[in-house]
Amino acid sequence: MNACALELIGVSKRFGLVKANQDISLCVPSGTIHGIIGENGAGKSTLMSIIYGFYQADSGEIRIQGQTVTIHDSKQAIALGIGMVHQHFMLVDEFTALENIMLGAEGGALLHEGEQRVRKRLAELSRLYGLEVPLDIPVNQLAVGVQQRIEILKTLYREARILILDEPTGVLTPQEADDLFKILHTLKADGVTILLITHKLREIMAITDQVSVMRQGQMVAHRETAATSMPELAELMVGRKVRQSVDRHEQSTGQVLLEVRNLTVRDKQGIARVNKVSLQVAAGEIVGIAGVSGNGQSELLQALAGIIPFSEGEISFAGQNITPKQPVNAARMRELGMAHVPEDRHRMGLVLPFAAYQSSILGYQRVDKYNHGLTLNDPAIRTEYTDRAEQFDIRPRDPFLGSNNFSGGNQQKIVLAREIGADPQLLLVGQPTRGVDIGAIEFIHQHIMDMRNEGKGILLVSVELDEIMTLSDRILVMCGGVITGEVGREQANEQILGLLMANALDPNESQGHSA
Amino acid sequence: MKAATLNKFLSIFLLPVLNILTAFIFTTLLFLVIGIDPWEAAKILVQGAFGYEEGIGYTLYYTTNFIFTGLAVAIAFHAGLFNIGGEGQAYIGGLGVSLVALGLGSFLPPIFLLPLAILAAAAFGAAWAAIPAYLQAYRGSHIVITTIMFNFLAASLMVYLLVNVFSEAGQGMPASRAFPDSASLWTWQAFMAQFGIEFAASPLNISIILALICCVAVWVFLWKTRWGYELRTVGANPEAAIYAGINPKRIIMLAMLISGALAGFVAVNELLGVQHRLVLGFNTGYGFAGIAVALMGRNHPIGVMLAALLFGALYQGGAELAFEIPSVTRDVVVVIQGLIILFSGALEFMYRAPLQRWLLSFAREA
Numbered sequence: 017m018n019a020c021a022l023e024l025i026g027v028s029k030r031f032g033l034v035k036a037n038q039d040i041s042l043c044v045p046s047g048t049i050h051g052i053i054g055e056n057g058a059g060k061s062t063l064m065s066i067i068y069g070f071y072q073a074d075s076g077e078i079r080i081q082g083q084t085v086t087i088h089d090s091k092q093a094i095a096l097g098i099g100m101v102h103q104h105f106m107l108v109d110e111f112t113a114l115e116n117i118m119l120g121a122e123g124g125a126l127l128h129e130g131e132q133r134v135r136k137r138l139a140e141l142s143r144l145y146g147l148e149v150p151l152d153i154p155v156n157q158l159a160v161g162v163q164q165r166i167e168i169l170k171t172l173y174r175e176a177r178i179l180i181l182d183e184p185t186g187v188l189t190p191q192e193a194d195d196l197f198k199i200l201h202t203l204k205a206d207g208v209t210i211l212l213i214t215h216k217l218r219e220i221m222a223i224t225d226q227v228s229v230m231r232q233g234q235m236v237a238h239r240e241t242a243a244t245s246m247p248e249l250a251e252l253m254v255g256r257k258v259r260q261s262v263d264r265h266e267q268s269t270g271q272v273l274l275e276v277r278n279l280t281v282r283d284k285q286g287i288a289r290v291n292k293v294s295l296q297v298a299a300g301e302i303v304g305i306a307g308v309s310g311n312g313q314s315e316l317l318q319a320l321a322g323i324i325p326f327s328e329g330e331i332s333f334a335g336q337n338i339t340p341k342q343p344v345n346a347a348r349m350r351e352l353g354m355a356h357v358p359e360d361r362h363r364m365g366l367v368l369p370f371a372a373y374q375s376s377i378l379g380y381q382r383v384d385k386y387n388h389g390l391t392l393n394d395p396a397i398r399t400e401y402t403d404r405a406e407q408f409d410i411r412p413r414d415p416f417l418g419s420n421n422f423s424g425g426n427q428q429k430i431v432l433a434r435e436i437g438a439d440p441q442l443l444l445v446g447q448p449t450r451g452v453d454i455g456a457i458e459f460i461h462q463h464i465m466d467m468r469n470e471g472k473g474i475l476l477v478s479v480e481l482d483e484i485m486t487l488s489d490r491i492l493v494m495c496g497g498v499i500t501g502e503v504g505r506e507q508a509n510e511q512i513l514g515l516l517m518a519n520a521l522d523p524n525e526s527q528g529h530s531a
Numbered sequence: 532m533k534a535a536t537l538n539k540f541l542s543i544f545l546l547p548v549l550n551i552l553t554a555f556i557f558t559t560l561l562f563l564v565i566g567i568d569p570w571e572a573a574k575i576l577v578q579g580a581f582g583y584e585e586g587i588g589y590t591l592y593y594t595t596n597f598i599f600t601g602l603a604v605a606i607a608f609h610a611g612l613f614n615i616g617g618e619g620q621a622y623i624g625g626l627g628v629s630l631v632a633l634g635l636g637s638f639l640p641p642i643f644l645l646p647l648a649i650l651a652a653a654a655f656g657a658a659w660a661a662i663p664a665y666l667q668a669y670r671g672s673h674i675v676i677t678t679i680m681f682n683f684l685a686a687s688l689m690v691y692l693l694v695n696v697f698s699e700a701g702q703g704m705p706a707s708r709a710f711p712d713s714a715s716l717w718t719w720q721a722f723m724a725q726f727g728i729e730f731a732a733s734p735l736n737i738s739i740i741l742a743l744i745c746c747v748a749v750w751v752f753l754w755k756t757r758w759g760y761e762l763r764t765v766g767a768n769p770e771a772a773i774y775a776g777i778n779p780k781r782i783i784m785l786a787m788l789i790s791g792a793l794a795g796f797v798a799v800n801e802l803l804g805v806q807h808r809l810v811l812g813f814n815t816g817y818g819f820a821g822i823a824v825a826l827m828g829r830n831h832p833i834g835v836m837l838a839a840l841l842f843g844a845l846y847q848g849g850a851e852l853a854f855e856i857p858s859v860t861r862d863v864v865v866v867i868q869g870l871i872i873l874f875s876g877a878l879e880f881m882y883r884a885p886l887q888r889w890l891l892s893f894a895r896e897a
Contacts, residue, residue: 321774322776323773323774345776345778346773346774346775346776347775347776347777348776349776350776356774358774363768363770363771364768364770364771364773364774365771365774366768366771367763367764367767367768367771368767368768369767370763370764370767374760377760378764378771378774378775379774379775379776381757381760381761381775382757386757387757390756391751391755391756392755392756392757392760394755
């Protein structure tokens with residue numbers, strides 16, 4: 017085996033009482049792709065931040081190419097040949113690729129000379145690694161996959177020999193992800209060492225040479241990728257066997273609960289974010305909406321929930337015809353029997369400074385059982401919350417704990433318990449397991465499935481194909497604000513969904529599916 | 532859990548106390564620099580504010596005003612709004628009081644007149660706040676800017692009215708004629724006399740009871756009713772509010788109407804309780820001090836009450852100080868207030884991080 021390009025020996029870091037990293041040891045052999053996998057909160061990001069100089073370890077040692085180093089800031093990390101591609105890109109949107117890459121390495125007061133130098137070097141790099149990007153277009157006009165390539169070029173321009181990628185595929189279509197993997201292989205062939213942080217088992221299996229598993233701040237296992245399997249890794253991540261399926265009843269669907277006809281939602285600039293979308297959700301089915309994030313799913317969900325107005329079309333729900341001229345707000349939608357688990361629980365689903373029991377009536381604060389004449393009936397609200405906390409295993413149970421003091425998974429359970437607990441006819445769910453750890457994912461999936469099994473209708477929006485395919489009876493795919501196809505549960509696979517998500521399916525072939 | 536309780540203790544008790552202590556330390560240094568014995572000055576200040584009945588009366592009379600304006604700022608703050616217009620709203624509240632007292636004072640008995648005048652104070656204050664609120668909610672004009680401008684508008688309007696409408700012929704004074712006797716609130720002296728208790732004469736009047744009722748009412752409203760719940764939701768997370776079907780525009784109107792009404796009550800204390808006529812600038816300073824009071828009081832009615840008391844004591848004790856020590860002018864009192872605002876407002880969290888670390892390490896050892 018090659019020497020270690022990056023070696024960690026006994027690295028520990030704690031924040032207050034939380035031991036984020038405990039005695040982490042790791043050797044990443046030079047010129048390999050090394051995966052680090054773990055649940056949210058397992059300590060992956062902390063570890064990467066230590067390597068990149070955002071945090072200093074409390075104890076332990078970092079060695080780069082055999083030399084013991086101390087890294088105080090990202091400048092030093094860069095000087096040591098470490099490059100980092102963050103999950104959320106660190107690009108100036110209005111700048112071109114060239115300007116972004118040059119940023120911080122202008123080399124003088126006047127830009128011209130530096131520009132020439134950067135352009136020349138980029139031409140070499142592009143040729144070497146097949147990383148083609150348009151240099152003179154503002155990055156906000158470029159696709160996400162291209163923006164990511166710019167991030168990679170940025171690190172290569174700074175002579176990175178160790179490349180850290182943090183959840184790089186979260187924002188990519190399957191095809192874009194494949195392109196990324198090709199690039200990573202080319203880099204590896206050139207001797208670049210790559211550290212891939214992810215929670216997606218499939219990627220680990222597809223591309224890495226070795227994988228290290230983190231759990232609760234500790235490094236629990238190192239494996240040769242070829243010698244392990246997805247179930248083994250999943251088990252190592254959560255520390256117990258994971259049940260990969262949910263309990264689904266075979267059942268026929270009932271009456272149509274929600275019917276949407278030619279719904280168009282425009283943003284402030286008048287651009288159609290949702291374009292003439294029609295769909296139906298019947299009792300006893302889960303309709304999944306797949307798509308790369310930002311293709312109109314959020315707007316669709318919010319328009320249905322009465323949060324944002326729509327400009328054309330019609331929504332029929334619970335005997336009510338909703339049109340742009342007769343809009344219905346979110347409070348009324350709830351009264352009609354539509355509950356909504358929003359995509360972003362921090363932005364919408366919870367009021368973070370509120371105690372958990374207070375967040376547990378958000379949207380239902382006017383319901384009779386929570387009121388007591390003029391005042392809120394706090395004891396009743398707390399009693400109900402305590403019951404739900406038990407039922408949904410929300411930890412810790414304390415109803416007075418601030419909503420912001422719960423972990424992501426438990427915050428999501430608070431929202432889910434509230435919306436499911438309201439006993440709606442139809443449930444809108446957006447990204448139910450984003451930022452939620454594996455144990456809770458299974459639990460949340462089962463609760464959604466239980467609702468379906470009880471004959472309720474569910475509209476599920478998710479960017480995780482696994483989730484869509486596990487739960488949905490029918491799958492609609494959105495791209496650029498339109499529904500590009502519909503696939504039944506039995507026919508669905510990543511291939512066909514991926515093509516529909518990129519709207520690249522042969523039109524003749526997709527005709528049969530179009531909604 | 533343990534950490535959460537410690538945090539609460541920290542932000543509710545320890546931080547405010549430390550902030551005020553810091554302000555006093557700097558005040559001490561200031562006194563040393565200008566050659567005043569700080570110990571002597573502190574004694575005069577405390578003695579002046581709390582040492583004798585008349586002094587206490589003055590302190591609580593100022594406190595009453597600060598409670599009204601402090602609550603006004605606090606309630607708007609919970610809706611995410613910064614109401615800088617307490618000054619103007621109090622002033623226009625005075626217009627309402629005067630119209631009722633002067634217009635109806637001769638036919639209505641006090642039992643009808645006084646409630647009506649109090650309602651008028653609230654209604655006029657609320658109306659003056661309603662315009663910036665509407666502009667914020669439906670036109671997107673920033674409420675900080677509009678409420679500041681409305682302070683100037685109120686001042687100009689009142690000067691005009693006092694000079695051209697209210698002033699008595701031949702007097703040439705920017706003040707209205709005196710209110711009829713039926714339009715005057717019991718002084719604290721008269722009120723206590725009902726129970727056979729003697730209390731020295733002072734401007735303190737039964738408005739302070741209204742102020743305390745307002746504290747309780749604001750607390751119940753904010754934390755115990757669904758409207759308060761909705762108001763706080765809008766303040767803490769406007770997007771969550773829309774998600775919950777709450778209309779933020781209506782909440783902005785609601786919060787500012789209540790805020791303006793509370794500020795308007797300053798006129799009750801000042802005009803019905805003390806001046807018994809509409810005078811120029813009776814509101815001066817109270818609206819702005821209310822911002823500091825709310826800030827110091829963490830926008831909680833109990834905190835506002837305590838902060839108002841502190842400011843009331845500083846006003847009264849400071850006046851005494853200026854009287855007793857010639858080298859102290861009223862400006863020195865303003866400087867002390869400024870230091871308190873600086874340390875408990877602007878530098879509110881200066882001690883937070885180190886204290887938190889210290890307390891946590893303490894908790895760990897325990």
